[in-house]
Amino acid sequence: MDLPFINALSDRRMLLNLVRQGVVRFPDVEEKPEARLHVVSIVMTCMSHPGGLRALRSALDTMAPDSDGTRQAHRLIQSATLAALIPDGERDRVKPLLQRHWTTFVAAAGGMQAPTNGDLVGRFEALTQEPLPEFGLPAALAFVEEIAALAPSARSTPLSDWVDQQAERLELTLELQKHRSHESPGGLRPPGSDTPETEQITKNKDIVSENGLGWGREISATWVDAEVIDDHDNLPPGPEHQREQDEEERGHQGDEMPSLTSAAPREVESLPQVWGNVPPRNPNFTGRVDLLEALHEQFSTERETAVLPESLHGMGGVGKSQVAIEYIHKHRSEYDLIWWIPAEHKSQILSALTELAQRLGLDLSREAISAVPAVREALSTAETPYANWFLVFDNAESLSDVRPFFPTGGHGKILVTSRNAEWAAVTRTLEVDVFSRPESTAFLRKRTPELALADADRLAEALGDLPLAVEQAAAWRVATGMPVDQYLELLNEKRIELLELGTSPDYEVSVAAAWNVSLDKLEEVNGAALQLLQVCSFFAPEPISRDLFAGSPSAQITETLDETLRDPIKLARAIRDIQRYALAKFDHRAGTLQMHRLVQAVLVSRMTSDHEQIMRHGSHALLANGDVNKPSVPDSWPRYQALLPHLTVSGAVGSADPRVQQFVFNMVKFLYYWGDHDGCLSLATKVHEERKKDRGEDNEHTLSVAKWRAWILWVLGHFREAADINRRCLELSESTVGAADEGTLDSMTRVALDLRTAGDATAALELDRRAFERCAREFGEDDPATLNAAMHLGMCLKFNGAFNEALRLDSDTYRRSVAVLGENTDDTLRVLNYLTIGQREAGDYLGAHKRQEAVYQTFINVYGMENPAVTRAARNLAVARRRAGDHDGALALSSDTLRRFSNRYGDNYPETMAAALDLAIDLRHSADLPGALKLGAETLDRYVKVFGERHPHTLAARANLAIVMRLMGEPDAAHASNAGTLKVLDETLGLEHPIAIVCAINLGSDLAAQGKAREAYERDIDSLDRCRRVFAENHPSTLACSLNLAIDLGRLDRIAEADKIHADTLDRYRRVLGGKHPATLNALQSVRADCDIDPSPL
Structure with a gap:
């Protein structure tokens, strides 16, 4: 252009x-x-x-x-064509769905004559190359939409969702709606209704008919609910069988469409409605009949108690996971939902359950901290349409890490596979042993039918009947055709070598000998393939993405391996040779390589110390190469989830490579954003200690890690430990880079947060003000660092009760942020949310409410409902609604906000406690005094436990609770509580802090309820004087105090004064809050006003 x-x-x-x-x-x-x-x-x-x-x-x-x-x-x-306007990945995503539906059409057709042009994918691709129409929906989208319409709803949803997403991408949502609603009942349209849009719809439907889908409509009524056609008995063994099996398990997601002319009616078996992460069925699975029957009998036993898991226990290599896979595929039609959960690491469980929550539509967020509790609750309480569920926790070694994720109720089943015998204490356990000799020989002869029974027996004996070793030997025979005698001779030689070196406790010598034979051969035919395996031996025994290997320009390991990683053809050859000798499994659909832990142990045992160091560093370099450097972006989270187990096992935390260190640091950040806060703290602690050793405590990178460690400590409620780290970071920054450095100024704002958390409002304000002034002086008022410091100063001003100054600062910060950072950036929106708090507390209840309603909707549009930023905005809105008089709306939103905060952070998190305090106030305004008393007392106890007796938030909670006590007929208890609270406020914040003024106003009402009219009058006179100095004349708190004073005067028979003040106050209420506001209506009836205290965010 x-x-x-x-x-x-x-x-x-x-x-x-x-x-x-x-x-x-x-x-x-x-x-x-x-x-x-x-x-x-x-x-x-x-x-x-x-x-x-x-x-x-x-x-x-x-x-x-x-x-x-x-x-x-x-x-x-x-x-432009549709192919040019949607990403290749989106077109690739719909192809398997089209293939899957066409396969099912063919199965459902039975003996009917199928059309010859049934290649849906080919036709779809052709349509994507056509120019977009001037009006209406592109033909390719209409094509997919029509196919979705032919399927039952359970099967059409993925296709319809895909069309919805592309229509949104192309801004064609309205056109899609018109397309879907075009035909009136009976297919008739009123005369003269043709428009350019309807003409395009007609054209699209003609295209669909030309492509054979009229035949699809004929059989749609007899649609067979199936995605997998299962008939393995007549298939030959070996790789071809495996490929066909793999295609069937995934609903034919391969590159080739099945031939229609050869498709004969076959037995059709349906998958569960929800089917996730289940490994493909092993076409060479042999034996285990008794074990499978025993497992099925245990699962078939009716139990009235809570869900009792079953477990498969046995040593490594005996095939526990394979038994579980076979059982699932054998009985899959008996369940509504089957989900496979890798469970060796807690992060893997979180990842699998988060994905399940998304699949069930339980949670819009991809964050584990909210999604995982939601899916566990849904399965436990049958809140999903998939009541008959089946979960597999594979390689679950730690009881304490895994059991908390089990659903506690419902009608589902849980199966655990583990090497840990302790599961027998909490599950019904079946032991998985090595093969029986007949099973070993049957397996060997299934792979190589020409093998004599006697030779198979000799091989099984030499391998100890260990299934993993037997499988490896069978693959060797298929790959090499070596005579049994020669192979046994090689095994014996390797066994002698290993005995001389000493055995590993992780595996039997005979097993190691079998793998060493294959490893020697692999080294002979493809040295780079062996080196790739050696690198992978330091990863976790979990799937490893091929993307880590392909074109790794920054991964310098060995000259031979580097060359292979840069060359796609050589890399493909290396992976093929690895598979040939059954040393690892490559999943072509997922693009992942996976090794058994015993193979990894054998590989490591063969390396010298120097070679081990090279290969371990290679694993670290490949991991760093896989870092997308976007830990906060949800679209990047699947990559980090896949890399996390490998980071842990490989020891990458201790790497001295700066690229690896940055990758590890990004993983710390990812765990926080994803919601695994415990995992984040654990990793941050390890990383911080390692960086102090290899970079030094005062290194810039080390200080950045330390601040993240302090932040997650703060989030988890370890406030003192967080404060110690932040204070140390500030000291180190000041002594190394100076007081004007951006890192030093950032540390100042963090220490100020710690001071607010400790309740030291004055010291926090002094530090935040210094940081802001220094930033403005050094960087200018529009610099992002200055804007960040201004935001923190605004929060601290509100914490200190300086709402008018905070409002002026926040308004200026927001204006600058919009100009510098953009209107909908994270920092700008945070400032906007804090701005409305200042507006509200400065007395503009109606204006703040109107603005916050819009702010809340903006947050939802930008972040989605489940983001914590949206929950914070919701809490602000709930308070704004109450202050504006919408008590019902406030109650509904504050209830939901408390639930969200509690689910995400727990009950002792500062925002959770503040939300609980808000809800208690809303319950009081809704006349639920017992509920308000109970929640208020519980929240006060938490504040005392977390912050101590003298923290401003604790004092606010105590003052709010005293109102409920008085309204429930206990004025003496309320007076005693408020008097004690006011005394502490005088000692900490001063009597002219807004919290102290509000407490004093309520104390006047306590005195009035005790019948002490004169003392109430004197207290209210003093409070009104302070209100006028601190608040505006028309501030609602000032009006509340003025109203109470008028009532005091009436009780003292000073009628003229009372009437005058009451009339003036009522007039102001009407002008400030409106005639229908509950506070105005109460003033009209001379009902004393109570003042609430909502904690400012820390």
């Missing part, structure tokens, strides 16, 4: 700013040194983001409406 402004970087940035104004959450675009490359990146990003093309057209029209380049861009956009 020949645009007049593309050469200037500033103009290209302006183009991006204009685009961002029209798009929510538009991603960053990397700036290119070459102008045209930069423009291409902008255009490609617009194409891949919902609303991007429209925003690009609008931006071009704004900047250069008469430019030839703008007109050319319009023409290019209008002539």
Whole structure:
């Protein structure tokens, strides 16, 4: 595009700013040194983001409406094909769905004549190459939509969802709705209803009919609910069998469509409605008949108690997981939901259950901290339509780590596989032993039918009947055809070598000998393949993404292996040779390589110390190569989830490589954002200790890690330990880089947070003010560091009760943030949320409520409902609703907010306790005094436990609780509580802090309830004087105190004074809050006003 402004970087940035104004959450675009490359990146990003093309057209029209380049861009956009406008990955994602549905059509058709042009994928691809129509839905989307319409709802959902997502991406949602609602009942449309849109719909339906889907409609009524056609008995053994088996298990997701002419009616067996992460069935599975029957009998036994798991126990290599896989595939039609959960590491369990929660639609968030409790609760209480569920916890070694994730009720089943015999104490256990001799010989002869029974017996004897070793020997025979005598001779030689070296406790000598034979052969035919295995031996025995290997430019390991990693052909050959000798399994569909832990142990035992160090470093380098460097972005989380077990096992935390160290640090951040706070703290602690050793305590990277460690300690409630680390970081920064360094100033704001947490409001304010002033002086008022310091100062001002100053500062910070950072960035939205708190506490209840309703909706649009930022905005809105008089709306939202905070952070988290305090107030306003008393007392106890007796939030909770006590007929107890609270407030914050003023106002009501009219009057006179100094004349708290004073005067028979003050106060209430506000109505009836205290965020 020949645009007049593309050469200037500033103009290209302006183009991006204009685009961002029209798009929510538009991603960053990397700036290119070459102008045209930069423009291409902008255009490609617009194409891949919902609303991007429209925003690009609008931006071009704004900047250069008469430019030839703008007109050319319009023409290019209008002539674009669907293939050009949606990512390749999206097209690839729908192909298996089309294949799966076509396979089921064929099965359902039985003997009917199938059309010859049934290659749905090929036709779909052809349609994606057609230009988009001027009106209506693109033909390719209409094509997929029609296929979805032919299937029952359970099967059509993935296809319909895909169409919905692409329509949203292309801004065609309205066109899709018109397409779906076009035909009236009976297929008739009123005369004269044809429009360009309806003509395109008719054209699309003609395209569908031309492609054979009319035949699909004929059989849709007899649709067989199946995705997998299972008939393995007549298939030959070996790799071809495996490939066909794999295709069937995944609903034919391979590259080739099945031949329609050869598709004969076969036995159809349905998968569960929800089927996740289950490994493919092993076509060479042999024996275990008694074990499978015993397991089925245990699962079939009716139990009235809570879910009692079954477990398969045995040593490594006996095939526990294989038995579980075979059982699942054998009985899959008996369950609604089957989910496979790798359970060796807690992070793997969190990942699997989070994915299940998404699949069930229980939680919009991909964060484990909220999704995992939701799925566990749903399964325990039968809150899903899949009551008959089956969960497998594979390789579950730690009882304490795994058992908390078990559903406690419902009608499901749990199966555990483990090497840990302790599971026998809490489950019904079946022991998985080595093969019986007949099973060993049967397995060997199934793979190599020409093998004599006597020779099979000799091999089994030499291998100790260990299934994993027997499988490896069988693969060797298939790959090499070596005579049994020669193979046994090699085994014996290797056994003698190993005995001379000493045996490993992890495996039998005969097993190691079998693998060493194959490893020697692999080294002979492909040395790079052996080195790849050696690197992988330091990973966890979990799937390893092929992406870690492919084209690893920064992974320098050995010259031979580096060359293979850079060459896709050589890498493919290495993986094939590894599979050939059954040394690891490669899943072509998932693109992952997986090794058994016993093979890894044998590999490590063969290495010298120097070689081991090289290969371990290689594993670290490959892991770092897989880091996408976006730990906070949900789309990156699956990658970090997959890498986490390998990071842990490989010892990458101790690597001295800066790239590896950055990767490890990113993993710390990911665990926090993902919601595994305990895992985050554990890893952050290890990383911090390692960095202190290898980089030094005052190193910049070490200090960054230390601050993250302190933050997660704070989140988990370890406030003193967090404060110690932050204080030490500040000392180190000041002594090394100086007081004006950005890192030092960041540490100052963190120490200020610790001071607020400890209740020292004055010291916190002094430190935050110094940090802000120093940032403004050193970096300027518009620098992001200064804006961050300003936000923290605004929070601290509110904590100190300086709401008007906080409002002025927050307003200025928000204005600058919008200009510098953008309107919907994280920091800008945080400031906006805090701004409405200041607006509310400064007395503008109605204005704050109106603004916060809009802010809350913006947060939802930007983040989605389950993000913690949305929950914080919801808490603010709940308070704003109550202050504006919407008590029912406040109660509903504060109840939900407390639930969300509690589920995510626990009951002792500061925001959770604040939300509980808010809900107690809302219960009181809703006349549920017993509920308010109970929750208020519980929350006060937590505040005392977490923050201590004298913290401002504890004192606020005590003052709020005293109101309920008085309203429930205990004025003496309320007076004693408020008097004690006010005394502590005088000693800590001072009597003119808003919390103290509110407490004093309520204390006046306590005196009035005790019948002490004169003392109540004197207290209210003093409080009103303080209100007018601290608050505005029309602040609702000032009006509340004025109303109470008027009532005091009436009780003292000073009627004229009472009437005058009451009339003036009532008039102000009407002007400030409106005539229908509950506070105004109470004032009209001369009902004393109580003042609430909502804790400011720390």
